[in-house]
Amino acid sequence: xxxxxxxxxxxxxxxxxxxxxxxxxxxxxxxxxxxxxxxxxxxxxxxxxxxxxxxxxxxxxxxxxxxxxxxxxxxxxxxxxxxxxxxxxxxxxxxxxxxxxxxxxxxxxxxxxxxxxxxxxxxxxxxxxxxxxxxxxxxxxxxxxxxxxxxxxxxxxxxxxxxxxxxxxxxxxxxxxxxxxxxxxxxxxxxxxxxxxxxxxxxxxxxxxxxxxxxxxxxxxxxxxxxxxxxxxxxxxxxxxxxxxxxxxxxxx
Amino acid sequence: xxxxxxxxxxxxxxxxxxxxxxxxxxxxxxxxxxxxxxxxxxxxxxxxxxxxxxxxxxxxxxxxxxxxxxxxxxxxxxxxxxxxxxxxxxxxxxxxxxxxxxxxxxxxxxxxxxxxxxxxxxxxxxxxxxxxxxxxxxxxxxxxxxxxxxxxxxxxxxxxxxxxxxxxxxxxxxxxxxxxxxxxxxxxxxxxxxxxxxxxxxxxxxxxxxxxxxxxxxxxxxxxxxxxxxxxxxxxxxxxxxxxxxxxxxxxxxxxxxxxxxxxxxxxxxxxxxxxxxxxxxxxxxxxxxxxxxxxxxxxxxxxxxxxxxxxxxxxxxxxxxxxxxxxxxxxxxxxxxxxxxxxxxxxxxxxxxxxxxxxxxxxxxxxxxxxxxxxxxxxxxxxxxxxxxxxxxxxxxxxxxxxxxxxxxxxxxxxxxxxxxxxxxxxxxxxxxxxxxxxxxxxxxxxxxxxxx
Numbered sequence: 215x216x217x218x219x220x221x222x223x224x225x226x227x228x229x230x231x232x233x234x235x236x237x238x239x240x241x242x243x244x245x246x247x248x249x250x251x252x253x254x255x256x257x258x259x260x261x262x263x264x265x266x267x268x269x270x271x272x273x274x275x276x277x278x279x280x281x282x283x284x285x286x287x288x289x290x291x292x293x294x295x296x297x298x299x300x301x302x303x304x305x306x307x308x309x310x311x312x313x314x315x316x317x318x319x320x321x322x323x324x325x326x327x328x329x330x331x332x333x334x335x336x337x338x339x340x341x342x343x344x345x346x347x348x349x350x351x352x353x354x355x356x357x358x359x360x361x362x363x364x365x366x367x368x369x370x371x372x373x374x375x376x377x378x379x380x381x382x383x384x385x386x387x388x389x390x391x392x393x394x395x396x397x398x399x400x401x402x403x404x405x406x407x408x409x410x411x412x413x414x415x416x417x418x419x420x421x422x423x424x425x426x427x428x429x430x431x432x433x434x435x436x437x438x439x440x441x442x443x444x445x446x447x448x449x450x451x452x453x454x455x456x457x458x459x460x461x462x463x464x465x466x467x
Numbered sequence: 468x469x470x471x472x473x474x475x476x477x478x479x480x481x482x483x484x485x486x487x488x489x490x491x492x493x494x495x496x497x498x499x500x501x502x503x504x505x506x507x508x509x510x511x512x513x514x515x516x517x518x519x520x521x522x523x524x525x526x527x528x529x530x531x532x533x534x535x536x537x538x539x540x541x542x543x544x545x546x547x548x549x550x551x552x553x554x555x556x557x558x559x560x561x562x563x564x565x566x567x568x569x570x571x572x573x574x575x576x577x578x579x580x581x582x583x584x585x586x587x588x589x590x591x592x593x594x595x596x597x598x599x600x601x602x603x604x605x606x607x608x609x610x611x612x613x614x615x616x617x618x619x620x621x622x623x624x625x626x627x628x629x630x631x632x633x634x635x636x637x638x639x640x641x642x643x644x645x646x647x648x649x650x651x652x653x654x655x656x657x658x659x660x661x662x663x664x665x666x667x668x669x670x671x672x673x674x675x676x677x678x679x680x681x682x683x684x685x686x687x688x689x690x691x692x693x694x695x696x697x698x699x700x701x702x703x704x705x706x707x708x709x710x711x712x713x714x715x716x717x718x719x720x721x722x723x724x725x726x727x728x729x730x731x732x733x734x735x736x737x738x739x740x741x742x743x744x745x746x747x748x749x750x751x752x753x754x755x756x757x758x759x760x761x762x763x764x765x766x767x768x769x770x771x772x773x774x775x776x777x778x779x780x781x782x783x784x785x786x787x788x789x790x791x792x793x794x795x796x797x798x799x800x801x802x803x804x805x806x807x808x809x810x811x812x813x814x815x816x817x818x819x820x821x822x823x824x825x826x827x828x829x830x831x832x833x834x835x836x837x838x839x840x841x842x843x844x845x846x847x848x849x850x851x852x853x854x855x856x857x858x859x860x861x862x863x864x865x866x867x868x869x870x871x872x873x874x875x876x877x878x879x880x881x882x883x884x885x886x887x888x889x890x891x892x893x894x895x896x897x898x899x900x901x902x903x904x905x906x907x908x909x910x911x912x913x914x915x916x917x918x919x920x921x
Contacts, residue, residue: 232742254765278763309743313753316760403739411738412706412745 217444220245223296228306230257236432242268249292251277279328299339304329312364321365346389381452390451397458400429425460483736494792496667502719512890517686517882530909532647539643552591557826559587572636572645590854667790673839675851685879687822687832694809695898708735709745720901729799732770785843
């Protein structure tokens with residue numbers, strides 16, 4: 215099956231590690247041009263260089279998405295550099311944290327506001343595409359009780375509502391909007407590696423919740439994202455795709 | 468079986484960029500400079516010294532009865548008549564605050580029939596006007612002289628020639644030290660560099676927050692060894708790799724004592740940079756009054772930023788850090804005071820782990836945990852915790868110490884094995900080698916060597 219990604223222009227935030235990195239690697243392999251950002255300039259440069267080996271065009275900058283003006287300017291610059299934007303994948307997250315009210319502000323600014331700002335800034339480009347597609351990265355933490363009440367879970371839930379409403383709003387302009395809710399994803403340098411090392415009981419508990427007995431890999435999430443982002447998924451908009459290896463227990467009617 | 472090259476490659480320690488440390492001239496009191504490493508032979512440390520009753524006897528005769536030992540905390544016995552009981556091996560010691568404010572230490576034994584004057588056991592303390600034996604009520608003054616012997620006239624030979632048998636005691640660091648040695652060197656000489664290094668922390672500003680004794684199933688030295696190297700962190704404390712640097716450690720051996728300086732609040736080069744701040748490092752930040760949710764810098768900058776933060780805010784929080792260098796505000800200044808005290812010393816707290824030999828069994832020992840926390844100026848002095856005691860594994864003593872405790876009986880059992888000759892030590896374990904060298908100096912004399920040693 216040809217996903218139809220060759221020559222598409224994709225912008226992905228937080229793309230030097232983990233799920234974001236796997237997404238840009240796969241999109242590049244499928245022939246898409248990539249614009250990416252992350253906090254660390256060295257890691258951005260390394261990622262851009264690695265993608266260019268695929269023979270596609272890749273650009274990247276160090277951006278802190280909490281700085282709204284800087285972030286929006288980067289999005290515009292990147293769309294211009296790529297010659298448009300067909301796919302937008304807001305992937306950055308502030309991660310967990312439950313010990314301070316400031317986590318709520320941080321999670322709101324990073325997880326929610328950066329997604330909203332990105333969608334609004336890039337919408338004119340996505341409309342022009344003809345096959346514009348947004349894939350918002352949520353989490354199974356938004357769907358079922360996990361751990362303690364914390365901003366991460368609530369903000370990921372906010373993204374699901376936003377994603378659905380946005381899909382209705384921009385559908386007539388030819389832009390599809392979907393979200394992906396990965397379950398626990400393990401990778402080198404990832405949150406679960408840290409949890410495995412520092413809170414082994416929580417890690418063991420999480421693995422036990424997964425029928426097949428292992429966490430997901432970034433590459434597995436990336437394959438779902440790449441399909442949903444691609445013109446091949448033309449019938450799918452307003453959906454939330456749960457990719458969790460059976461981690462969640464609810465029935466999806 | 469892999470090639471030698473594969474073996475070496477798999478076994479290589481990770482490379483790392485050294486952490487930033489204070490320079491000696493930026494350390495107001497505690498010396499920061501590295502001491503020259505002692506020249507010690509790379510030999511095997513004979514396992515029999517951990518298991519043999521004979522070696523245990525030599526240790527008692529030539530080491531435990533020669534050194535100075537930690538006995539009590541002065542703050543626990545401020546008033547005349549306050550007393551504390553401590554123990555070492557088969558001996559029980561009674562430390563008593565005198566009417567003139569001075570201190571005396573006695574063997575805890577009545578001169579009549581040998582009964583204990585006060586119950587044995589670390590943690591026994593109280594206040595008394597005189598010391599009366601619970602058996603026939605022989606009564607002693609606080610200074611150990613006789614006050615009353617019931618029916619003295621029925622002893623034709625009179626009272627024994629002297630009252631309670633006294634021991635030397637002295638004070639340093641807010642603690643009472645004693646020695647079974649009848650002609651000891653002065654305590655200050657025994658402690659060597661320690662007062663200069665640790666006085667700046669001013670332990671008297673700290674209240675005791677844990678006072679615990681656990682009987683452990685290992686030799687006392689097996690436990691000392693466990694706290695004198697950081698090589699085991701990657702083995703049994705993997706969670707600490709996201710909390711401290713286990714390889715960039717400054718080891719300093721002094722005459723009898725030693726220390727190592729462990730950078731806290733940073734990552735081990737053995738782990739990858741995580742996506743967020745590890746919880747244990749967040750705890751350090753919160754302790755300094757920082758909000759981790761506010762922190763936008765890289766994790767590797769946190770240690771230095773905590774130092775700056777504490778330096779700037781300490782005084783406003785009633786925490787005077789003026790006598791400490793910047794590294795002392797974050798790092799573990801870990802001292803070993805020969806023969807049996809491991810001190811994790813920090814700006815806001817310190818922990819003492821004390822290893823005491825069992826009276827008769829080389830495979831058992833007593834592990835004392837005493838922790839203390841800085842009481843900020845202007846706040847009410849809290850009551851110290853009571854002493855508790857239990858047996859190996861009965862209860863949790865905290866994740867990290869449980870990991871240490873769980874491992875030690877296996878080490879001790881292995882010391883008895885025909886398949887094991889002795890300890891094969893690396894550079895990270897220099898303090899263990901130094902510790903055993905000092906033991907040898909006591910047991911065999913400074914020029915002497917253990918039987919069969921190279």
